[in-house]
Amino acid sequence: MRAAVFHLDSRKLALETVPDPTPEAGQVVIKVHRCGICGSDLHLAEGHSISFQDGAIPGHEVSGEVVAVGPGVTRVAIGDRVAVLPYLSCGTCLACRDGDPAGCRNARMFGSRSLGGGYAEYLLTNAIWCVKLPKSLSFEDGALVEPLAVSLRAARASGIKAGDKVLVMGAGAIGLAAAYWARKCGAGKVAISATSTRRENMARAMGADAFITPEEDRTLAEQADDALGGAADIVFECAGVPGSLDEAVSAVKRRGMAAAPGFCWTPDTFTPMRAMLKDVTIRFTNIYDTREFEIAVEALDNGHVEPRAMITNVVDLDATPEAFEELRGRNTQCKVMIRPW
Structure with a gap:
């Protein structure tokens, strides 16, 4: 698959071909349809107190389509449209069962510790971190759910x-x-x-x-x-x-x-x-839980779609490195989204 990969020596993104993810038990592969560029991504690229690792694929504001499922997955099915809590976790501890991904001792967030994020065509997550999108909502709406949460x-x-x-x-x-x-x-x-x-x-x-x-x-x-x-x-x-x-x-x-x-x-x-x-x-406060993702989806589904005003640009994956660099300087954008397909 293609992905925008961060390189530590240049502190820039480059479009590359990387291996496709494969789901294990309880996991799913998401075909990324939209991924928002977050201000924290820009800070991590600058290398302030913490930084992306070399070879990281950023992106944690993700919506997409389930295209592969691992053994034991029942929460979602192939073809489901989802907003994604940006984690891969053990899936079985109390925090995971409570819908609290950050509370899992083994959790990895998209873009960290070798877990690829949404600046790519596909990504891997647990089925429990997928929240279904109703037909009324677009993938752009779905990618707004994370910052709303x-x-x-x-x-x-x-x-x-x-x-x-x-x-x-x-x-x-x-x-x-x-x-x-x-x-x-x-x-x-x-x-x-x-x-x-x-x-x-x-x-x-x-x-x-x-x-x-x-x-x-x-x-x-x-x-x-x-x-x-x-x-x-x-x-x-x-x-x-x-x-x-x-x-x-x-x-x-x-x-x-x-x-x-x-x-x-x-x-x-x-x-x-x-x-x-x-x-x-x-x-x-920090992060969110699955219920907060669900509430955000429900609010948008009920017609409270004012957050769409934040979306100021949508760019193709090929244009992501250039768009990312523009956002690191003074700009007039608010929420820029990546469209890998």
Whole structure:
């Protein structure tokens, strides 16, 4: 099969021919129809605190078609259209049985530890990590499920309730998805903050009432207070840059919740006393479970398709190395998807 392979010496992708995957017991082979390029893929290619290994095939935002099954597979069948939790695991431990792939001690995520990801024509996973797509949804919808599930995990952990004032820090895919879920959970007002206005229209399409960019001599907390009509009940820190957690604590109300799905790749200075004095709860979240994938699929199937606004480009596998390099610089894209076939 063909795949876009990462090379450590150049820190770039190259299109190559690699062996086709073969399923063992409980495993399936997926023909990849769409794979989103995630910001974490770009960070891993840069080699910050962690890096792709030489020869890695990235890609964890995957949808496709089941084309081969191993012994004992009953959850899915050949021909099923699926969104895929990006793991290969033991399939039998308590975490696997509970739908929690990251909790399996033997789990490997797509693109790591020699497990190929979605920048390829095919990939290998467990049948238990496949969530069927209804006929109403496209493969592009299916590839949005993974980033939607990341933010859904944060929304569920935050305890958000109807009428809450919500600030989302960061207008990347995770921040936009957080605004989407806040609106679906009945938030009274939702504001998104970002460093520029380039995704303002997209943010409003996803459910934001207000869009905040930096103003001289005004703090984010002051701007958010004006936009929301009071301090935020919940702040979703989705920017993942040094200083963001302190800003989230400053912007949230006393005894509020700062939920942090943002992925900060470098050490960050944080002022615990500020959080203590405000009696703030800080809740970090990571990944998702099969139920969160299912909820995301159900939301899209029910017609809540606002996340489609995030898709700004679809490229063929041949064009993936070039598209990936473009995303590593300043660009106007949000969610770029790969179409291997």
